[in-house]
Amino acid sequence: MTKEAKFARTKKEKLIFDAALKIIKEKGFHQARMSDIAKEAGISYGLVYHYFKNKEDLFETILNQWWGGLFDILEGLRNSRTDVREKLGKIVQYYLGTYHRYPELVTIFITEISRSSTNLTPERLKKFMKLMSRTDAVMTEGQKGGLLRKDVKPRYLTYIFLGALETFISAMVLVDQSLTKDSQVGRLADAILDVFMNGAKSG
Amino acid sequence: MTKEAKFARTKKEKLIFDAALKIIKEKGFHQARMSDIAKEAGISYGLVYHYFKNKEDLFETILNQWWGGLFDILEGLRNSRTDVREKLGKIVQYYLGTYHRYPELVTIFITEISRSSTNLTPERLKKFMKLMSRTDAVMTEGQKGGLLRKDVKPRYLTYIFLGALETFISAMVLVDQSLTKDSQVGRLADAILDVFMNGAKSG
Amino acid sequence: MTKEAKFARTKKEKLIFDAALKIIKEKGFHQARMSDIAKEAGISYGLVYHYFKNKEDLFETILNQWWGGLFDILEGLRNSRTDVREKLGKIVQYYLGTYHRYPELVTIFITEISRSSTNLTPERLKKFMKLMSRTDAVMTEGQKGGLLRKDVKPRYLTYIFLGALETFISAMVLVDQSLTKDSQVGRLADAILDVFMNGAKSG
Amino acid sequence: MTKEAKFARTKKEKLIFDAALKIIKEKGFHQARMSDIAKEAGISYGLVYHYFKNKEDLFETILNQWWGGLFDILEGLRNSRTDVREKLGKIVQYYLGTYHRYPELVTIFITEISRSSTNLTPERLKKFMKLMSRTDAVMTEGQKGGLLRKDVKPRYLTYIFLGALETFISAMVLVDQSLTKDSQVGRLADAILDVFMNGAKSG
DNA sequence: TATGAATGAGGGTTCATTCAT
DNA sequence: AATGAATGAACCCTCATTCAT
Numbered sequence: 001m002t003k004e005a006k007f008a009r010t011k012k013e014k015l016i017f018d019a020a021l022k023i024i025k026e027k028g029f030h031q032a033r034m035s036d037i038a039k040e041a042g043i044s045y046g047l048v049y050h051y052f053k054n055k056e057d058l059f060e061t062i063l064n065q066w067w068g069g070l071f072d073i074l075e076g077l078r079n080s081r082t083d084v085r086e087k088l089g090k091i092v093q094y095y096l097g098t099y100h101r102y103p104e105l106v107t108i109f110i111t112e113i114s115r116s117s118t119n120l121t122p123e124r125l126k127k128f129m130k131l132m133s134r135t136d137a138v139m140t141e142g143q144k145g146g147l148l149r150k151d152v153k154p155r156y157l158t159y160i161f162l163g164a165l166e167t168f169i170s171a172m173v174l175v176d177q178s179l180t181k182d183s184q185v186g187r188l189a190d191a192i193l194d195v196f197m198n199g200a201k202s203g
Numbered sequence: 204m205t206k207e208a209k210f211a212r213t214k215k216e217k218l219i220f221d222a223a224l225k226i227i228k229e230k231g232f233h234q235a236r237m238s239d240i241a242k243e244a245g246i247s248y249g250l251v252y253h254y255f256k257n258k259e260d261l262f263e264t265i266l267n268q269w270w271g272g273l274f275d276i277l278e279g280l281r282n283s284r285t286d287v288r289e290k291l292g293k294i295v296q297y298y299l300g301t302y303h304r305y306p307e308l309v310t311i312f313i314t315e316i317s318r319s320s321t322n323l324t325p326e327r328l329k330k331f332m333k334l335m336s337r338t339d340a341v342m343t344e345g346q347k348g349g350l351l352r353k354d355v356k357p358r359y360l361t362y363i364f365l366g367a368l369e370t371f372i373s374a375m376v377l378v379d380q381s382l383t384k385d386s387q388v389g390r391l392a393d394a395i396l397d398v399f400m401n402g403a404k405s406g
Numbered sequence: 407m408t409k410e411a412k413f414a415r416t417k418k419e420k421l422i423f424d425a426a427l428k429i430i431k432e433k434g435f436h437q438a439r440m441s442d443i444a445k446e447a448g449i450s451y452g453l454v455y456h457y458f459k460n461k462e463d464l465f466e467t468i469l470n471q472w473w474g475g476l477f478d479i480l481e482g483l484r485n486s487r488t489d490v491r492e493k494l495g496k497i498v499q500y501y502l503g504t505y506h507r508y509p510e511l512v513t514i515f516i517t518e519i520s521r522s523s524t525n526l527t528p529e530r531l532k533k534f535m536k537l538m539s540r541t542d543a544v545m546t547e548g549q550k551g552g553l554l555r556k557d558v559k560p561r562y563l564t565y566i567f568l569g570a571l572e573t574f575i576s577a578m579v580l581v582d583q584s585l586t587k588d589s590q591v592g593r594l595a596d597a598i599l600d601v602f603m604n605g606a607k608s609g
Numbered sequence: 610m611t612k613e614a615k616f617a618r619t620k621k622e623k624l625i626f627d628a629a630l631k632i633i634k635e636k637g638f639h640q641a642r643m644s645d646i647a648k649e650a651g652i653s654y655g656l657v658y659h660y661f662k663n664k665e666d667l668f669e670t671i672l673n674q675w676w677g678g679l680f681d682i683l684e685g686l687r688n689s690r691t692d693v694r695e696k697l698g699k700i701v702q703y704y705l706g707t708y709h710r711y712p713e714l715v716t717i718f719i720t721e722i723s724r725s726s727t728n729l730t731p732e733r734l735k736k737f738m739k740l741m742s743r744t745d746a747v748m749t750e751g752q753k754g755g756l757l758r759k760d761v762k763p764r765y766l767t768y769i770f771l772g773a774l775e776t777f778i779s780a781m782v783l784v785d786q787s788l789t790k791d792s793q794v795g796r797l798a799d800a801i802l803d804v805f806m807n808g809a810k811s812g
Numbered sequence: 813t814a815t816g817a818a819t820g821a822g823g824g825t826t827c828a829t830t831c832a833t
Numbered sequence: 834a835a836t837g838a839a840t841g842a843a844c845c846c847t848c849a850t851t852c853a854t
Binding site (some may be wrong): 215 | 815
């Protein structure tokens with residue numbers, strides 16, 4: 001089952017979805033105009049409202065696309081026996097992998113949600129907090145298992161880990177770098193993880 | 204010379220500046236209304252235009268306040284002989300110290316600029332790139348001096364370092380945590396730096 | 407010949423008609439949406455256009471249903487030899503009787519047409535004027551026959567008579583009162599007529 | 610204190626108020642467009658929103674103008690010792706007098722409120738019910754004092770009285786009749802009252 | 813300096829109507 | 834007959850900016 005199957009019941013819906021993705025990435029949530037999206041999708045203005053209740057609904061659909069996949073991953077980590085590094089690797093892979101196929105989706109998440117408190121409805125904050133606490137759990141588990149240092153709060157490790165990961169991606173966005181090969185994705189994931197685990201220090 | 208002196212030629216100007224800071228933090232750049240800012244400042248909205256050319260000008264002034272201080276620090280690092288860790292510490296201190304005194308300013312920078320490509324005018328992108336390359340230089344220097352690992356591109360180290368730092372702060376913003384004591388600032392700075400340098404791994 | 411037969415050539419047509427009646431009563435002419443009507447009728451909204459040219463046509467059909475019956479009555483009064491009170495009684499009975507069977511139809515007539523100049527197309531005004539002049543004729547006849555006072559213009563008597571009648575009904579609508587028994591209708595008709603003829607004064 | 614003083618704090622407000630009155634009379638509440646009102650008032654679109662929060666607020670202001678005066682009258686009747694006929698006369702005079710000076714205001718009340726259940730918000734229904742019960746009280750008092758017949762419910766008398774009055778006026782509106790002389794107002798009032806009290810019957 | 817009235821270009825949303833299937 | 838996707842003209846409301854006082 002592809003990711004698209006989750007939301008795109010019709011071809012037009014997918015068309016609008018992708019157009020919205022592009023426009024929001026360019027202009028941000030608030031600046032994205034419905035008319036821009038319609039034009040980008042090559043359809044009439046009113047048709048957007050045929051498929052989505054309103055702007056908010058369209059945006060929520062987009063975000064849920066991201067959150068859905070992410071929570072699937074996080075859920076999978078809960079009962080998994082793999083070690084911390086591998087678990088964090090799964091998270092990195094979700095970010096990078098999704099960026100590989102849906103660059104705009106990841107960009108929107110990072111720039112419009114992960115940071116901007118402006119767009120944080122209570123509903124969104126709740127999801128965000130869930131991401132944090134799930135990652136915390138991985139960190140705590142790592143500390144208990146003796147793999148992660150105990151002198152730093154798990155929440156702080158979460159901040160640093162996710163921050164490194166997200167900024168990495170958003171910086172790539174700025175210079176419009178795309179991940180065209182799967183090997184690239186793997187190497188980047190390793191770099192991020194390795195620096196997080198072993199530090200930037202040499203030796 | 205105080206930071207205020209750089210821009211606040213008059214008391215009213217400072218009043219507007221601070222009001223804008225607060226409103227932009229709450230609502231974001233685009234959502235911040237001039238009338239909100241005027242109301243917050245306790246003046247008529249016509250007067251804002253007496254002191255600032257327009258919305259853009261007001262926002263640019265605010266951002267320059269941040270950039271000015273940051274570039275002062277980065278400039279100071281160029282010819283300094285201190286080691287890498289200390290140099291990065293200076294950057295961390297600028298972020299945290301400014302957050303201590305001007306929480307909104309740092310928040311705005313991180314949420315509205317550092318990530319959001321939406322607000323990136325060419326002018327702003329230039330400044331952003333300068334921050335990147337200056338930090339790159341520190342990393343490169345660290346690699347040459349044998350202090351930083353050489354198997355990761357300096358630019359990548361920059362991403363990870365700044366990302367960890369910025370997300371740390373923006374996450375604190377979300378939970379509305381403030382840094383009331385200088386000792387807190389120091390400890391946080393150490394934690395961030397230590398994890399960046401030595402990694403999250405125990406032992 | 408039933409009233410329905412006048413317009414409802416098909417079952418679907420009747421379905422739409424009744425749905426429109428209900429929706430218009432609830433929301434008024436302009437606020438009634440074609441989609442509401444279709445949904446109420448349980449059909450697709452495209453089909454409404456198969457049976458009625460457009461919104462205006464549908465509404466006109468509804469109003470003609472009312473006017474048709476009313477003019478039948480009024481026509482019957484022209485050459486009738488019955489006295490004034492009985493003639494006015496026939497009018498009252500048409501209003502109350504139709505309200506009994508088609509509450510919405512009467513409501514719509516009173517609220518959307520009888521009063522509101524908003525919805526008055528020249529066509530409708532013409533019909534309205536016809537009602538007035540026909541009632542005038544009854545009043546004039548009553549004056550000539552010595553049954554009605556001559557010191558008040560027939561037109562004024564018409565205003566007062568129809569006004570009392572219509573407000574009576576529209577007020578009942580407000581409190582959602584329905585006429586479930588024929589005896590009720592008769593009593594109400596008597597009350598209205600009696601007050602109109604003999605006045606509210608005691609004795 | 611003039612009626613205008615109650616609402617029109619500024620000249621522009623009055624300008625908008627009068628323009629709205631005219632447009633609403635012509636098109637009805639829902640069909641009245643803010644742009645029409647602005648154009649009619651000879652001002653820019655946005656200025657309407659400077660003086661009135663929104664369409665609803667503007668319309669409410671207009672209706673309160675009517676209700677305010679009417680309730681003043683009704684309140685005055687409560688403790689008054691004058692007889693029923695005179696009390697009802699006061700009500701008639703308020704309607705006709707206001708129509709004399711503000712034809713649109715009365716028209717709007719009758720066509721858009723008194724009848725149309727479409728526009729009846731709970732707030733408005735409350736006011737409407739107050740009018741009814743206050744008039745009921747006058748009728749009841751008349752019955753107790755032996756002046757009005759007791760075989761008809763007070764509420765029914767209210768319906769007939771107000772209905773006659775309102776239809777009288779709305780019919781005048783239809784034929785665009787205006788009351789230019791005060792003497793006309795008095796004579797009409799007498800006619801309505803006399804028919805209501807003594808009936809249409811001759812002798 | 814200071815005020816807030818005034819302007820008008822947008823942008824979100826609704827809904828009657830058409831039309832391909 | 835029947836469906837509902839598709840269109841686009843309206844219409845409400847916001848808000849940056851200007852300007853007379």
